[in-house]
Amino acid sequence: MTQELDAGQSIEAVIRQRIRGLRVARGWSLDALAARCFLSPSTLSRIETGRRRIALDQLVPIARALGTTLDQLTSPTSDEDVVIRPEPDCAPGRTTWILTRDSARASIVAAKMRFDPAPVGELGVHPGTEWFTVLSGTVRLHLGDRVIDVGEGEAAEFDTMTPHAIEAHGGPVEILSLFDRDGQHAHLHTYRDGGR
Known part of the structure; x- marks a missing residue:
């Protein structure tokens, strides 16, 4: 009572x-x-x-x-209603934690991702825009024929119709990334299948 x-x-x-x-x-x-x-x-x-x-x-x-x-x-x-306790989704060289409660229905999905150093595979393209900020380490962003280092505390935003790939440079790297629906499908599902 x-x-x-x-x-x-x-x-x-x-x-x-x-x-x-x-x-x-x-x-x-x-x-x-x-x-x-x-x-x-x-x-x-x-x-x-x-x-x-x-x-x-x-x-x-x-x-x-x-x-x-x-x-x-x-x-x-x-x-x-407040705290999200994400489960890690692991693939070779990458771990992803989805930080959006109902990612299947959300128009924007937030994800924390950890990459271990590994050779860069084929550069990918898909509709949309990608945004990420580096939480720790250094990202080597392959964007068309350019290579751009993005350090801890820095952010990058780019058109994903430009061939691109993210590489952990000099050690493991953690990023916080935002995906729209196209980006979520292209990146999170591609990563699950072993691509980058």
């Missing part, structure tokens, strides 16, 4: 914070929100500060006035 009450109280505290946060983000005073949801400013103040329990018949007009839904205002939070 105590655990249920504690859980209810924490959800109510989140709702209070969301109401106040949305109100402040819009630059509204208590009076301004009260006028939009037909509650008194003192009632809203007591709701936000926790001196009054929140009733469902008050939440509906508050949510409407704030331009949100009751579901969004009352949805519970948990660590699982």
Whole structure:
């Protein structure tokens, strides 16, 4: 019984914070929100500060006035909504951790990748743009007939219709990369099949 009450109280505290946060983000005073949801400013103040329990018949007009839904205002939070615990996907010379929760549906996918030194294979092309930043080590980026070293803390962005490949230069390298759907398919699936 105590655990249920504690859980209810924490959800109510989140709702209070969301109401106040949305109100402040819009630059509204208590009076301004009260006028939009037909509650008194003192009632809203007591709701936000926790001196009054929140009733469902008050939440509906508050949510409407704030331009949100009751579901969004009352949805519970948990660590699982915030923390991503990626599983490594290993292939010869490369390990990838997908950092986007629902990568199959996302338009942009973030991935951390670790490359070990290995000979560069055939340069690849695919539609889109690629972006990466080097977390540690030095990347040797083969871009058409150019070779560009990208050091720790530096980033690179290039058109992926230019033949390209990433090489770990002088030791292992870790990068954080963003892929659009074409890039995700071309790179992550190609790497799985042993290519670079």
